[in-house]
Amino acid sequence: MTDLATSDDHVVDDREAKRRARRMRRFDNPWLAPKLLWGVGILLGIIVLGLIGQIIWNPELVYTGAGPLKLPPLGFENLRGQPGVGDHPLGTDGAGRDMLALLVIGAPNSLMVGVIASTIGMSLGIFLGFSAGFIGGRTDDVIRVLSDVMITIPPLLILVVFQSAYGDVSLFMMSFLIAAFVWQSPTRLIRAQVLSMRESGYVQMARLSGASTFDIMFKEMLPNLIPYLFGSFIANVTTSIVTAVGLEVLGLGPQRIPTLGRTIYEAINSGALIQNLWWWWGTPTLLLALMFIGLLLINLGLDEIANPRLRKA
Secondary structure, three states: OHHHHHHHHHHHHHHHHHHHHHHHHHHHOHHHOHHHHHHHHHHHHHHHHHHHHHHHOOHHHHOOOOOOOOOOOOOOEOOOOOEOOOOOOOOEOOOOOEHHHHHHHHHHHHHHHHHHHHHHHHHHHHHHHHHHHHHOHHHHHHHHHHHHHHHOOOHHHHHHHHHHHHOOOOHHHHHHHHHOOOOHHHHHHHHHHHHHHOOOHHHHHHHHOOOOHHHHHHHHHHHHHHHHHHHHHHHHHHHHHHHHHHHHHOOOOOOOOOOHHHHHHHHHHOOOOOOOOHHHHHHHHHHHHHHHHHHHHHHHHHHHHHOHHHHHO
């Protein structure tokens, strides 16, 4: 009996050792964090939906009158008793446009606005944050005051006024407008990090070796901030998409380009809630929620990469 108990203990110990070994191997490469992989997978799925979807599904169905009006998704019936059909598996809207075609084209457009706006805002934030934190002096004062002033201005209000006066805008124009209000947070974050890094030993050694200010900032210090920059970038993408959707739900933004926000606006404006046309506003809302979940998972994964304590927890 004693030998049998000892053997069982050894089996349990071996299993525990293997489990710990797998856990250690997983943390050897923090970029393989499950949250990060799931988030990237969700966003890649949305991108593939746009790329592959336009090949296997007819994008012409996105135009008005492409199908019967207000058809429900396949397997459901609308208030008039009309069943869904295979030609329009996600149904049609009040203008006869195929919902699947709207999602295939609209989802990548909404994501593209967020990525473009965040890329522009992050590029400006990196340059201003490094300049303020490393150079200091009056450069720091000007950039800090400018970012403090801009961060107090409600961007949605300014964008509503501008687009109401300007009229129809393209996706790129809307991205540039949103980018003008998303550079403040990365500027402040990078400035704070650079202020704590500029007295580090490797920075002092680079100065003594005669390296230029540009080389010190962007070749020595910037690589150490990559996890923080990625996290800030993802947060800016989320903010940009929310801002774009807010404008589109108010009826602003691109008027003739399918986006998720524009589809929701047309559903609300046409009384889809009253007519129980839930698929008209529900499917783009669900896809937006999925997009935000993917961005959140990526942000949490990047937090684990930047903070080893979160990985151990």
